[in-house]
Amino acid sequence: MTAPSPILVDVDGGIARLTLNNPRRKNAITQEMAGLMGAFCDRVHEDTSIGAVIVDAEGTYFCSGADTRDLASASDDPASPEAVARISAVYQAFVRVGQLPVPTVSLVAGGAVGAGLNLALATDLMIVTPDAVLDSGFLARGIHPGGGHLALLGRSVGYAQAVALAVLGTTLSGEEALRRGLAWAAVERESLLKAATELLGKAAADPELARRIKASATLEIGPPAVPWAAAVELERGVQMWSMGRKGRAGWDHKPA
Structure with missing residues (x-):
């Protein structure tokens, strides 16, 4: 029996949807997923009938970051070319999402941590559930932020709030993210996709x-x-x- 793809892709009515499909690991990004995300971005660049992109996830959690098995493996010899390549592949996938030529919206339910927050911040707008947890996460894991995390936070919420999140390790709920301008809207989980589709309607048309x-x-x-x-x-x-x-x-x- 063929295992389901860890990245699901759907294109309908001018909107392309990229869905993380690794719910058993809170949609942690693996090397395979990073490669498939890059292929999705190639498709969006090439298919000019696509006018908008939604990034979401299967299950109850948006993204817990890079797969900890990759992080652990890379920590054995972090300066090795292999380790740098493994971590860079994940971060490059997020950069590709951030460089898409169409407006993009991420739908964050459950939580977005570390590199998972990078992915959400890479999109133009974020729609969250009120109880979602947005967590820099790097400090808690005892490692320095990566993937341009500080720059992404800084451009979204400014210096002081970026320091609070990344340097001090504070977290934000979805409601708090909305108040601080990090999220565009906060809606219940069952309304996330509808809210994004309506928001992107004119661009998709x-x-x-x-x-x-x-x-x-x-x-x-x-x-x-x-x-x-x-x-x-x-x-x-x-x-x-x-x-x-x-x-x-x-x-x-x-x-x-």
Whole structure:
């Protein structure tokens, strides 16, 4: 009997969905999963009919981070090329998600810890359950953060709150994450997918424009951000492209 894939992929109505499928280990990311995540990102880049991405997980827990068996193995000789390659493969998968050309939303139920929090932070927006636990986790494991964890936290919640989470080891519930601007919305578990699908509806309906706007957002907002005057120049050409696509007659129709 063939084992189920540890990464599930679905594309429907302009939305591609990547689902972690390792629930017995709280969806810890293995080497195989990292490779499949990279293949998913390749597909999104190549398939221009995709206008948005959802990242979620099977079971009751979003992601507990990198597989501890890989971490333990790498700790035997952390400077070895093999150890560096194993850990880098996991982090590179998250970087690929963060570089997707379409708007992305992660759905966090249960918890996101360590590299699992990196994955959630790699998406543009996070929707959480009120009781979800967001935990840097590295300090508790006695290791330094990795995968750009501090930069991801810093751009999401600022220096002081990044220090509280990563350096001091504090945790946030989903409700607290919403209040502090780390999450976009907090809804019950059964409403996560519906909330994300509704949020991404307009982008999914016009993938070409969504990709253009996302590219401009990445260039202008960063990191690093660009000055306002430069943003005006960056936007001008793409806005004129969109106006040409719309045409004069297009202004006779009000958006839904």
